[in-house]
Amino acid sequence: MKRRQLFVIWSVIILLFLFGCSGKEDISVSQGLYLGQKTPGMTPKIFAAGIVSTGYAEYQIGFTPDGRELYLWLGEPPPHCVILWMTEEHNRWNALEVCPFSGKYVDMKFSVSPDGNKFLFSSNRPRKNGEKPSDNLNIWYMERIQNGWGDPSCFDSAVNTDRHDYYPTMAGNGNLYFMSDRDGGFGEDDIYMSRFIRGEWTEAKNIGASINTGMNEGDPFIAPDESYIIFCSRDREEGFGNNDLYISFCRKDGSWTRAENMGNRINTPAEEVCPIVTHDGKYFFFSSNRKRIRSSSEIPLTFKQIITELDSPGNGKNDIYWVDARVIEELQPEELRYLR
Numbered sequence: 653m654k655r656r657q658l659f660v661i662w663s664v665i666i667l668l669f670l671f672g673c674s675g676k677e678d679i680s681v682s683q684g685l686y687l688g689q690k691t692p693g694m695t696p697k698i699f700a701a702g703i704v705s706t707g708y709a710e711y712q713i714g715f716t717p718d719g720r721e722l723y724l725w726l727g728e729p730p731p732h733c734v735i736l737w738m739t740e741e742h743n744r745w746n747a748l749e750v751c752p753f754s755g756k757y758v759d760m761k762f763s764v765s766p767d768g769n770k771f772l773f774s775s776n777r778p779r780k781n782g783e784k785p786s787d788n789l790n791i792w793y794m795e796r797i798q799n800g801w802g803d804p805s806c807f808d809s810a811v812n813t814d815r816h817d818y819y820p821t822m823a824g825n826g827n828l829y830f831m832s833d834r835d836g837g838f839g840e841d842d843i844y845m846s847r848f849i850r851g852e853w854t855e856a857k858n859i860g861a862s863i864n865t866g867m868n869e870g871d872p873f874i875a876p877d878e879s880y881i882i883f884c885s886r887d888r889e890e891g892f893g894n895n896d897l898y899i900s901f902c903r904k905d906g907s908w909t910r911a912e913n914m915g916n917r918i919n920t921p922a923e924e925v926c927p928i929v930t931h932d933g934k935y936f937f938f939s940s941n942r943k944r945i946r947s948s949s950e951i952p953l954t955f956k957q958i959i960t961e962l963d964s965p966g967n968g969k970n971d972i973y974w975v976d977a978r979v980i981e982e983l984q985p986e987e988l989r990y991l992r
Contacts, residue, residue, distance in 0.1 A: 682700070682703060682744075682745045683743050683744050683745070684743065685719050686699075686719070686935070687700050687703060687704070687722070687745055691934075691935070691976075692935070692974050692975050692976055693975075693976055694917070694975065694976050694978065694979060695917070695975065696917070696918065696938075696940075696973040696974065696975040697973060697974065697975070698944075698965050698966070698971050698972070698973055699713070699937065699971075699972040699973060699974045700972070701964075701965045701971075702964070702965070703748075704722070704724060704748075704972055705965040705971035705972045706963070706964070706965060707962060707963035707964055707965065707967055707969065708726060708728060708969060709726065709727040709728050709941075709969040709970045710724055710725070710726060710727070710939065710969075710970055710971055710972050711725045711726075711727035711760070711925065711926050711939045711970050712724070712725035712727075712760075712761065712762065712925075712926035712928070712939060712972075713725075713926075713928065713937050713939075713972045714762060714763055714764050714928055715764065715930055715931065716764055716768045716931075717764075717766070717767070717768040717931040718768070719740070719930075719931075719932070720739060720740040721737060721738075721739050721740070722737065722738045722739075722740075722745075723735060723736070723737050723751070723762060723764070723771075724736040724737070724738075724748065724972075725759075725760050725761065725762060725926070727760065727970060730758050731755075733758045733759065733760055734750050734751070734754045734755050734759055735750075735751045735753075735754040735759045735760070735762055735773060736748045736749065736750055736751065736754075737749060737751045752800070752801075753794065753801065753804055756777070757775050757776055757777040757785055758775060758776045758785075758789070759773055759774070759775045759777075760773070760774050760775070760789075760818070761773065761774040761789075761818050761819035761820075761871070761926075762774070762820075763820055763821045763822065763873075763928070764931075765822045766822065766823070766824045766876040766931065767824070768796065768931075769795065769796040770793050770794065770795060770796070770822065771793065771794045771796075771801050772791065772792070772793045772820035772821070772822060772828075773791075773792055773793075773804075773820070774789045774790070774791055774792070774817075774818035774819060774820070775789065775790065775792050775804070776788070776789055776790070777792070777804070779806050779812075788814065788815055788816045788817075789816045789817065789818040790806055790807070790812045790817055790818075791806070791807045791811055791812055791817050791818060791820045791828075791830055792804045792805065792806050792807070793805055793807065793820075807828075807853065808853075810846055810852075810853050810854060810855045810856060811828065811830070811846050811853055811856055813832065813834045815832060815833050815834040815835070816831075816832060816833045816841075817830060817831075817832045817834070818830060818831060818832070819831045819870060819871050819872060821872050821873050821874045822874070823874050823875070823876060823877070823878045824876040824877060824878075825848060825878075826848025826853075827845060827846070827847050827848050827874070827878065828845065828846045828848065828853055828856075829843060829844070829845050829859070829872045829874045829881065830843070830844055830845075830846075830856070830872065831843055831844070831869065831870035831871065831872060831883075832844050832856075836858070837858060837864065838858070838861065838864040838865055838866055839864065839865055839866045839867050839868050839869065840868050841868045841869055841870045842858055842859075842864040842869055843858075843859050843863055843864060843869050843870070843872050843881075843883060844856040844857060844858055844859065845857060845859050859881075859908065860907075860908060862900060862907070862908040862909060862910050862911060863881065863883065863898075863900050863908055863911050865885070865888065867885055867886060867887045867888055868885060868886055868887070869883055869884070869885045869898075870883060870884055870885075871883055871884040871925050871926050871927065873927045873928050873929065875929070876931075878902055879901065879902050880899055880900065880901045880902065880980065881899070881900050881902075881908070882897060882898070882899050882914070882927040882929075882980075883897070883898055883911075883927070884896065884897055884898070884924065884925045884926070884927070885898050885911075888913070890913050891913065891919075892913075892916065892919045892920055892921050893920070893921035893922070894921065894922060894923040894924075895923045895924055895925050896913055896914070896918075896919040896924055897913075897914045897918050897919055897924045897925075897927055897938060898911040898912060898913055898914060899911065899912060899914055899980065899983055900912070901984060901985060901988050903987070903988065909985055909987075909988070912983065914979070914983060915983075917975075917979060918938070918975070918979065920940065920942045922940055922941050922942040922943065923939075923940060923941045923970070924938055924939070924940045925938065925939050925940075925970075926938055926939040929977055929980070930977070933977055934976070934977055935974050935975070935976065935977055936974065936975050936976070936977045936979060936980060937972060937973065937974045938972075938973055939970045939971065939972055939973070940970065940971065940973050941968055941969055941970045941971070942966075943966060943967070943968045944965070944966025944967075
């Protein structure tokens, strides 16, 4: 009897040890640039399935210029609307965690400046200590310090209003682009720009009718050299359904070309939002809730199969997709071939 008890005890210990080792291995989820994922071609594919793209709603991704920090907006309803991050150390990526500055308020729609020295994000956090959370989203930024990011600072009234001001993206010269539903626009949400002049941001201006319409425009990504802007819009006549991604190019005189739908290589009848191009200019990322799991089955599914599919990317919630950034070059108008 004692031998049997000892056998059972040691069996449990060994199983616990193996389980513990497995958990530790999960901390470092992948290796190499872009989590060691096989790079995409000209057709979008899900990024880092089971690591970044999961059964939850992943709306936006971003990287630091050196590629060693990854940020992710988890767009589940509050209080689960947070910004996550993971870091690469010694060529191994740590598991996703809630950013130190996030998790208390609604934090979303972010970007990293081209030089990597500013982290920009949208939040309803109080603008002053002791105040209640704001009824609207404001644009915040943090400066790079030695061990991460400094304290969040709120942009002043040149950028923020008493309406929703959100989804900031910064050009290499410091010019700030964002979306807002403030009065005086063409539609419910428009894209605005605040110039960075002599160390200060000027009063934000609507960037005009080539991009903004009576529909909704948002989620802008500005190229570091301001040569193009990518954004989402819905309900346009040429749209594929829901939110689509559009692109406009900057002419030599500073005016914008008429925004064009990025086509069925990128857009679907589902939602495509939150575009970014990586700092190395190689890959174009966006979020989509296109559904990939089966809509019917000739063979009855087991409970395990059902749960696995519902908890996996492609279940109808937003996932992160990536594609070769050459898709952008292909969309350049003939009049702007000089940019190539």
